[in-house]
Amino acid sequence: MIKLEDIKGRKALSLLWLYEGRNPYLLNLKETLNKKGKLSLTPTQESYIIDNYDKEPIRVDRVIAISTYLGEEFKKSADLSFVPQRIYVGFVLAETEKSYHVFGKLTQKQVEFRMYWLPKTQVMEDPYFKPVDIDVDFKKYIELDTMGRVPYKHQEDGVKFLLSRNGCILADDMGLGKSYQAIMAALEANTNKILIICPASTKINWKREIQMFGETDISIVNSFNWEPAKWTIINYDILKNYHTITPSTKKERAAIDFFDREIWEENFGLIICDEAHKLKDHKSKRGAIVGELSQNPTTERIWLLTGTPVANRPKDFYNLLKLIKSPLADNWPFYMQRYCDAKYLYKKLPSGGTRKILVAKGESNLNELSLKSRNYVMRRLKTEVLDMPDKIVTPIHHELTDSQRTQYEYLWEEYLAERKAKKKKGTPDKDLVEIILLRRFMAMTAIQNTIDMAEDAIEEGQKVVIFTTFNDEQAELAEHFGKRCVVHNGSMNETEKQRSVDNFQINGKAEVFIGNIISAGVGITLTEGTVVIFNSFDWVPGNNEQAEDRTYRIGQEKTVNVYYQLFEDTITTTMWYTVLKKRDIIDKIIGTGSDDRTFELIDYIIESENED
Numbered sequence: 001m002i003k004l005e006d007i008k009g010r011k012a013l014s015l016l017w018l019y020e021g022r023n024p025y026l027l028n029l030k031e032t033l034n035k036k037g038k039l040s041l042t043p044t045q046e047s048y049i050i051d052n053y054d055k056e057p058i059r060v061d062r063v064i065a066i067s068t069y070l071g072e073e074f075k076k077s078a079d080l081s082f083v084p085q086r087i088y089v090g091f092v093l094a095e096t097e098k099s100y101h102v103f104g105k106l107t108q109k110q111v112e113f114r115m116y117w118l119p120k121t122q123v124m125e126d127p128y129f130k131p132v133d134i135d136v137d138f139k140k141y142i143e144l145d146t147m148g149r150v151p152y153k154h155q156e157d158g159v160k161f162l163l164s165r166n167g168c169i170l171a172d173d174m175g176l177g178k179s180y181q182a183i184m185a186a187l188e189a190n191t192n193k194i195l196i197i198c199p200a201s202t203k204i205n206w207k208r209e210i211q212m213f214g215e216t217d218i219s220i221v222n223s224f225n226w227e228p229a230k231w232t233i234i235n236y237d238i239l240k241n242y243h244t245i246t247p248s249t250k251k252e253r254a255a256i257d258f259f260d261r262e263i264w265e266e267n268f269g270l271i272i273c274d275e276a277h278k279l280k281d282h283k284s285k286r287g288a289i290v291g292e293l294s295q296n297p298t299t300e301r302i303w304l305l306t307g308t309p310v311a312n313r314p315k316d317f318y319n320l321l322k323l324i325k326s327p328l329a330d331n332w333p334f335y336m337q338r339y340c341d342a343k344y345l346y347k348k349l350p351s352g353g354t355r356k357i358l359v360a361k362g363e364s365n366l367n368e369l370s371l372k373s374r375n376y377v378m379r380r381l382k383t384e385v386l387d388m389p390d391k392i393v394t395p396i397h398h399e400l401t402d403s404q405r406t407q408y409e410y411l412w413e414e415y416l417a418e419r420k421a422k423k424k425k426g427t428p429d430k431d432l433v434e435i436i437l438l439r440r441f442m443a444m445t446a447i448q449n450t451i452d453m454a455e456d457a458i459e460e461g462q463k464v465v466i467f468t469t470f471n472d473e474q475a476e477l478a479e480h481f482g483k484r485c486v487v488h489n490g491s492m493n494e495t496e497k498q499r500s501v502d503n504f505q506i507n508g509k510a511e512v513f514i515g516n517i518i519s520a521g522v523g524i525t526l527t528e529g530t531v532v533i534f535n536s537f538d539w540v541p542g543n544n545e546q547a548e549d550r551t552y553r554i555g556q557e558k559t560v561n562v563y564y565q566l567f568e569d570t571i572t573t574t575m576w577y578t579v580l581k582k583r584d585i586i587d588k589i590i591g592t593g594s595d596d597r598t599f600e601l602i603d604y605i606i607e608s609e610n611e612d
Contacts, residue, residue, distance in 0.1 A: 048101075175553030193232070439571055468517070
């Protein structure tokens, strides 16, 4: 009987005989084979040959940091007098799921390049990282811009970053001008057809900003009218109207009479996804559609814009990385186990058998994930890149009165009594309903505190932005402020929403803006406001931060004070500390510090000489 491993071995040897590449490891094996006429290969060597015989070494030419543990191992194996902290990588010869095989040097005194295996867990930087090195004449965009804007240094760097990568994530802090950077980069890329996918509330803003550069061939797509242009703007919610997701089976395909393919057939060269965290779920319609569109052979570039690339968990980051074709997303099980602390569980099936499933437990190895995603993600904070005023976030703590506490504690029982009185059928989901009831109760309880704080700010000549979650909460606040306020919520059409924003920004009598966190939390500018009060807030850190930064944006010239209303020993404090924990996880993944990942080779050589 012929063994499979024998066949694999014969294939590897045949490939080795014919090898004409430049991989020194394969060339050494070939030389040995030629001299001896035969060669006994290990299973690892066979796999290496088969996987890499048709791949050329990738030139890297950079110094990367390694762990102390790996440095100590190299010190022993290379008989060094010091523990190397970095290694010069000339080429990446091969890559496995767990390691890089590189050709490089440990010290300057090392005359010849040698081959080293670098476990990925012990490499502290992405060896493939490409520094931005591209020339852009920004003067022409300053001249084109009807607003006369001059890009900040961080915006110039952002444009160059986008241009230097076909797939990437611009994850700048909210208010740093991501759309402005993306439009300039798109103009510089000279792409014929550009698709911009964004929330419905920001479509008009995108059109306005593109027009500022003298562009006129712009189309905003609605639910019933596909009219593409050079710049085609469409919202996430109606993507399904113009692209049918390809079913996975023939039976499912046969059941569909007609496939919408308007977006695909338009052959966009560039896709820009604003608020791209909305694509975190690849199983959602919008996630699946954009996933398919990114595979169109004519789509050379896809840029994702989001201030919150990780909404809650590292699992949320995976699909964004997959959309931009990052190697980090090549292996779903590995990603889940490595960065999401995933474990395999066995689920019993009705048939009596078991099914092996992978369940994410949370987060793990976040520093490594941050490091390895840096080639594809650019993130800058306001405090790092701009001479902007401070934004001060303050939780305001309150105590419930005795009567409020009693009502809070008996809320569920009151709800059940009401259901019984109204003869409602069915069993409510206690956890879900109770949480919503408690949140709504606390939102209504916070109103008087919010009013008092807002009135104090107005007396000092400041404009106030108030964020809400529930309709009745917003209505009561609006009733108090009357003609002095404008409102913004999901039931309004886009014209009404924009009128609210414009009134607040232009009309001196509009002293208060009351907006729903989701509706008014993205895509609008409220820089006339200097006080932000969250009468209620969201479980998702990104939603709160997006809302905060409607006022703290380019154009803001004053300090912005942000207040969260909290009541001790209630759902509000539970939410607050949950949000803080989530934000800490997110910061560990995407980073918030300055980028010091690159090292000059000359500095490395000098340090190595000193250590020797």
